[in-house]
Amino acid sequence: MYSSDCFKLIYKLIVVLYFIAIAPSIAQKKLTALDQVPAAPESFGYGSNMGYYPPWKDENLAEIIAGDERRKIEGLGLNTLRPALYEHFFEKYGYDVRVPAFKRYQSLGISNITAFIGYPSHSHTDPKSYGHEKSSKMFKNMYEPIWDNGENGTPVNDQNPMALYVYKLVQKYGPYVKYWEVWNEPDFDYTGNSRKQPTEPGNWWEKDPNPKDLHNLRAPVQHYVRALRISYEVIKKYYPDDFVCVGGIGYSSFLDAVLRNTDNPNQGQKSKDFPYEGGAYFDCVSFHCYPHYYLRKWKLLGFTYNRHSDAAIEALLSFKSEFTRVLNNYGFGSRYPQKAWIVTETNVPRFVMSGKDNLGSEMAQVNYLLKSMIIAQKEGISALYIYNLSDSRHKNNADDVYQQMGLFQPLRGTSPYRQKLNPSGIAIKTLTSSLKGFNYNEKLTSELNLPKEVDGGAFSNSEGNVRIALWAKTSTDLDEEPEYHYRLPHFKKGMFELRYWDASDTEKVTTLKSAEIVLGGTPLFIKQIGEVNIEPDVVTAEKPKEVIPEFEIFLEKTQGNGTVKFALTPPQSTSYLSIEVLDPIGRLVQKVMDYDTERSDDKRYVSFPTGISSGSYLLQVKTQNKVIKKRFYYHQNNNVQSIN
Secondary structure (H helix, E strand, O other), rough: OHHHHHHHHHHHHHHHHEEEEHHHHHHHOOOOOOOOOOOOOOOOEEEEEEOOOOOOOOOHHHHHHOOEEEOOOOOOOOOOOOOEHEEEEEHHOOOOOOHHHHHHHHOOOOOOOOEEOOOOOOHEEOOOOOOOOOOOOOOOOOOOOEEEHHHHOOOOOOOOHHHHHHHHHHHHHOOOEEEEEEOOOOOOOOOOOHHHOOOOOOOOOOOOOOOOOOOOOOOOOHHHHHHHHHHHHHHHHOOOOEEEEEEOOHHHHHHHHHHEEEEOOOOOOOOOOOOOEEHHOEEEOOOOEOOHHOOOOOOOOOEEEEEOHHHHHHHHHHHHHHHHHHHHHEEOOOOOOOEEEEEEEOOOOOOOOOOOOOOOOOHHHHHHHHHHHHHHHHHOEEEEEOOOOEOOOOHHOOOOOHOOOOOOOOOOOOOOOOOEEEEHHHHHHHHHHHHHEEEOOHHHHHHOOOOEEEEEEEEEEOOOOOOEEEEEOOOOOOOOOOOEEEEOOOOOOEEEEEEEOOOOOOOEEEEOOOOOOEEOOOOEEEEEOOOOOOOOOOOEEEEOOOOOOEEEEEEOOOOOOOEEEEOOOOOOOOOOOOEEEEEOOOOOOEEEEOOOOOOOOEEEEEOOOOOOOOOOEEEEEEOOOHHHHEEEOOEEEEOEOOOO
């Protein structure tokens, strides 16, 4: 019989031989997004899409986006961009052509850039048709091996044009790009099948999208998964901490199709050559949301509407929730790491097209953009990119709401540095000057004990400084001016400074003299300027003072002056009537002396002299026994005023 020592020796020998046999396969195992996802950048990305606005160069655009203190160019204070890096562009002009622009971005403090990639040159486009009347829009020869043995001077297979394109991109632009968005809106769909639910004919949940549905691909979904795999393998070899993103999607059914298919052209089946479904080849979900489409619901007698900025925020978050549900169904966040998140296009219109019933106003746009940047941080989104940097048309000749979504008035055709900001751009300047460099602080936010009528949060930086953003939540259709009286915890005079947006091209700043803040629908930004210890359960919130229901306010357009008409009913005869215009926190802007109290129809008129800047105001009317306040918005442009 063998001794026990002999058995031990044989056992050890077997173990050693086993590990010698499997060691090479362990060493060669490629990690995927099923194994790890990079850590998100420390700072939130306040971003914008760019665009083409000759004679402006990309460097000029970056200067007004970020600002250049050295050259005294005032910018929006944004810290990231979303440019396009098309293959057909670089094949024509060379891969070095945009390096100077990206170096300029870096010098301005623009980092963690999102670049959307794809769009092959004509000679590199797949000529085949996949059921569509036209040929594919994707690369040809994507199923050639991604790597070779270094032939032709590159580690990638030059016979795979997408692999070669991504390799060249990474060598030139890898130091500047953090998020690589594979294609823009790959699920763009004219048919409506993307929105169908399971059991409905043509839905994408139970059957893969027909290439006829995929307007921006015109190819099977497996080809898109292949594009993700090529991008993932090449990018991760050189920049393992970068994010490969499923690009700018809008439909959860498309995400489901990506997650259930491998890149196998044979119906996405698993095999030795195609071992993983699409979730292995992206770290981050990049999505688009234009929430003005989703603010109505059909009920028995017709549509009910909820067209205001906080409902638009809820629509944005519902997109993320639906994508999260799909990811959870495939084990992400449990068996596999959670995905990162960015929003690469979002906005709401500044006006409503004739015959349409969507949300659309200047104030709603301002409020939505401010709130979306703040809420994104609360919800774990790493960056948000506003669509768009510039209007493409002036309002008087705009025939599409997307032409009036810019932070600047039309730049195309204007000389560099003669730009004009829209109210949305001015608002974003206030946001970035208040919160950029600060991170959302969940603990401090919870200690603010915000009531359900208020939203916002607390932010802090590495030095322990605190900023707070707050607003009264909108809840009524087409109303952007709620009011709520909120008290800051442990308030002390001189401890807080208030900043708020004003449509005049200046930032309004004042030191708070009272713990009570009158919140409206537009976020206010509070800066801590002294040592403050915020403790839980010390905040009290008062109910807003009732607005007298018989008070109404209207606008009459007049040449040179704005005239606000108001009615007090039942008719009042009063020996005292004071009318004042106040700023959003109650400070006197103007005492109005031009009014008429003797009209038989009991209407009163307040004339606004020229000189009042555009912005948000309170109109305060005092009689001997009543004080009435009405919040309104005033915009003066070519002697035309508007009130929301």
